[in-house]
Amino acid sequence: MDPTLIIFLLLMIGMMWFMTSRGKKRVAAERARLEETLVPGASVMTIGGFLGRIVDIDGDVITLESPSGVETIWMRTAIKEVKEPPFAAVETDESDERSDGEAVIVPDDASALTPDATDAPARDVRAPGVERDATQPGSDDDGREPGTTPRA
Known part of the structure; x- marks a missing residue:
């Protein structure tokens, strides 16, 4: 060579x-x-993209708390970096207050926006003049199932 x-x-x-x-x-x-x-109270991101705050460290196990307050357990090697969440802190501004100075409270679900079922009778949402045969729920007037077309 x-x-x-x-x-x-x-x-x-x-x-x-x-x-x-x-x-x-x-x-x-x-x-x-x-x-x-990696100390309790630090905000971190895992390799899967989960953002949370360190609550407890026990050897190779780290307990993270999500922004909603749910605690999950992760391996230490799953922590990618120390990173603050990308969303801003909640701040109230003048548009969130009523004229009397009280804050506007927005419910988390739509159930508080509609009256209870016991307050008002159920409404019929069909078009006026359309009747349905009570013996066959879901059938049209000509006996066909909804959504089917007659054959020529």
Whole structure:
């Protein structure tokens, strides 16, 4: 074999070894910096994209609290980075207040927006003049099922 080929191969192998070991050292240093910042109260993001606040750390297990207050358990290696949630804090402005100074309360569901079923009788939502045969619920006047078309 040619000595220049051997030198070239050794040089390439040495360069590949140097580059991979340098990358491993960099990743280890980043992980060590992350470990220092993992303390209760810090906001973090997992590798799956879950954003939460650290509640408790017990060895390799970290308990995260979601913004809605639900606590979940994660492995320490699942934490990708310390990151604040991308949404802003809730602030009240003048448009959220009534003229008497009280804040407007918006319900979480639509049940509070409509009267209770006991307050008012049920309404018939069919078009005026349309009657339905009570013996066959869902059938039209000509006996066909809804949505079917007659054959020619």
